[in-house]
Amino acid sequence: MEQSALWDRYKKYLYLNNTLGIYIDISRMNFSDNYFEEIKPKIETAFKDMESLEKGAIANPDEKRMVGHFWLRNPSLAPKPEIREEISETILKIKEFSSKIHKGEILSSTGKMFKRVLLVGIGGSALGPQFVANALQDNDTKLQISFLDNTDPDGFDRLFAKIKDELDQTIVLVISKSGGTKETSNGMEETKEIFSKTNLTFSKHFVAITGKYSKLHKLALQEDWLEIFPLWDFVGGRTSETSAVGLLPAALQGIDIDELLRGAKECDEQTRRNDICQNPAAILALMWYYFTQGVGGKEMVIIPYNDRLQLFSKYLQQLIMESLGKEKDLNDNIVNQGIAVYGNKGSTDQHSYVQQLLDGPDNYFITFMEVLKKRSKTSIILEDKVTSGDYLHAFLLGTRNALTKKQKQSITITVDEITPYSIGVLIALYERAVGLYASLVNINAYHQPSVESGKKIATLTINLQKDLLSFLDNNRGKKYTPLEIATEIGQNTEIETIFKTLQHLTANMNFNVEKDNHEDVFSTKYFIKAN
Ligand SMILES: O=P(O)(O)OC[C@H]1O[C@H](O)[C@H](O)[C@@H](O)[C@@H]1O
Numbered sequence: 454m455e456q457s458a459l460w461d462r463y464k465k466y467l468y469l470n471n472t473l474g475i476y477i478d479i480s481r482m483n484f485s486d487n488y489f490e491e492i493k494p495k496i497e498t499a500f501k502d503m504e505s506l507e508k509g510a511i512a513n514p515d516e517k518r519m520v521g522h523f524w525l526r527n528p529s530l531a532p533k534p535e536i537r538e539e540i541s542e543t544i545l546k547i548k549e550f551s552s553k554i555h556k557g558e559i560l561s562s563t564g565k566m567f568k569r570v571l572l573v574g575i576g577g578s579a580l581g582p583q584f585v586a587n588a589l590q591d592n593d594t595k596l597q598i599s600f601l602d603n604t605d606p607d608g609f610d611r612l613f614a615k616i617k618d619e620l621d622q623t624i625v626l627v628i629s630k631s632g633g634t635k636e637t638s639n640g641m642e643e644t645k646e647i648f649s650k651t652n653l654t655f656s657k658h659f660v661a662i663t664g665k666y667s668k669l670h671k672l673a674l675q676e677d678w679l680e681i682f683p684l685w686d687f688v689g690g691r692t693s694e695t696s697a698v699g700l701l702p703a704a705l706q707g708i709d710i711d712e713l714l715r716g717a718k719e720c721d722e723q724t725r726r727n728d729i730c731q732n733p734a735a736i737l738a739l740m741w742y743y744f745t746q747g748v749g750g751k752e753m754v755i756i757p758y759n760d761r762l763q764l765f766s767k768y769l770q771q772l773i774m775e776s777l778g779k780e781k782d783l784n785d786n787i788v789n790q791g792i793a794v795y796g797n798k799g800s801t802d803q804h805s806y807v808q809q810l811l812d813g814p815d816n817y818f819i820t821f822m823e824v825l826k827k828r829s830k831t832s833i834i835l836e837d838k839v840t841s842g843d844y845l846h847a848f849l850l851g852t853r854n855a856l857t858k859k860q861k862q863s864i865t866i867t868v869d870e871i872t873p874y875s876i877g878v879l880i881a882l883y884e885r886a887v888g889l890y891a892s893l894v895n896i897n898a899y900h901q902p903s904v905e906s907g908k909k910i911a912t913l914t915i916n917l918q919k920d921l922l923s924f925l926d927n928n929r930g931k932k933y934t935p936l937e938i939a940t941e942i943g944q945n946t947e948i949e950t951i952f953k954t955l956q957h958l959t960a961n962m963n964f965n966v967e968k969d970n971h972e973d974v975f976s977t978k979y980f981i982k983a984n
Pocket of ligand 1: 628629691
């Protein structure tokens with residue numbers, strides 16, 4: 454397309470909203486001029502689905518629960534008075550608690566002011582807070598934040614070494630909606646252990662954010678933790694950033710959570726509109742639908758030209774892939790839906806995978822994210838009439854044009870600046886786009902039926918490890934090949950898991966499993982020394 458024709462298309466399709474401080478340019482997606490007209494009946498159904506969701510319909514049939522993350526930023530919309538009250542009370546409690554921490558009205562177990570937050574959580578209980586912290590935390594932050602979002606012992610050690618001198622001034626947020634996620638409970642136990650080794654009363658540092666009556670809730674009550682904040686059934690992990698999951702860590706860092714909530718609320722108001730061209734979430738969902746032809750299997754590359762948005766793609770990866778990656782549609786047909794999401798930041802990505810985007814397979818569309826205000830002060834002039842921010846701007850336009858020249862499609866989202874408000878807008882925008890897209894392709898965006906399968910196999914592996922350790926322990930001094938062990942414990946079909954578990958155990962001396970190396974790795978014998 455000629456440059457002048459592109460400009461006409463740009464003007465024709467630019468979505469611009471001064472209240473939200475956002476522009477969405479879809480002119481470089483190749484949909485036809487009658488696309489919106491043709492798709493109208495479908496998107497109208499999606500609008501209706503979303504409306505009933507917001508009114509409290511049971512939108513998650515397998516889990517039999519409502520989906521109400523929208524109510525978190527506008528409690529008056531919640532279908533029941535008790536929900537409205539609980540949401541409002543929780544926001545108030547978060548603000549009061551954080552203010553007491555900041556003012557030193559709540560002190561650590563050693564009577565010191567809290568300086569650090571350690572967030573222990575995974576998936577939806579970490580990705581939103583990580584994204585928001587990276588986007589909004591500055592040097593004048595009230596409390597520095599770190600994260601434990603795995604069960605990697607080396608990860609634990611590295612972080613504990615980093616914060617050990619300020620452990621007595623660290624507040625620990627253990628976040629788990631279900632209250633039973635293994636990675637999180639392991640992180641919690643390891644953190645407790647570090648506190649007790651340092652002779653600190655952990656309960657005066659620990660705060661739980663979890664569902665009522667969960668295992669974590671009971672534990673926090675029983676151990677008399679500093680505070681407990683609720684999570685509700687109607688908030689899914691990946692849409693929990695505007696619940697206590699996101700708000701408490703943000704408030705502790707000193708981020709203006711009222712502004713974050715206002716951004717999300719005002720974006721919800723705009724994305725509730727039934728006119729496609731006035732609804733930014735519908736515009737996004739329809740672009741995705743146009744590109745995937747409603748059958749998925751494509752890639753969405755998110756490239757923000759702004760370091761603060763670097764974790765946005767990681768956050769969206771869960772929001773989009775866990776919501777849209779589904780085997781079956783709502784009528785039980787096998788559909789294998791999904792859009793793969795990846796990206797990092799510009800212009801960094803230009804020096805990495807953009808080469809493949811330009812020359813490789815044509816199975817993706819890009820979402821460029823542009824932030825107009827590059828800095829809060831004036832920049833040094835690097836060369837005649839040019840600053841570093843001008844280069845950031847030029848690289849975005851350069852890559853975008855280079856891709857257009859190769860017939861690659863892209864959306865560009867522009868925000869005025871990165872503030873708690875604009876971050877709230879972006880979160881709500883994508884939450885709603887995901888919901889609308891799910892309706893368009895007739896899937897349930899609010900469950901994750903297959904996530905459990907990996908966890909179940911992990912449990913079987915742990916049980917197998919226990920059995921083989923008991924066997925070696927009961928036969929101390931005797932040496933066995935993996936196959937002999939498998940036969941002895943009656944688990945011949947699990948020989949590969951046994952082999953890999955023995956390798957793992959000998960690399961880690963926790964249970965004193967040793968091996969006699971043999972040329973043929975499968976004939977190596979394993980044992981526990983006799984006392
Ligand atoms: O908050 P939790 O209950 O600990 O859950 C943490 C994560 O666990 C699972 O993997 C789910 O698939 C995610 O959606 C969830 O965010």
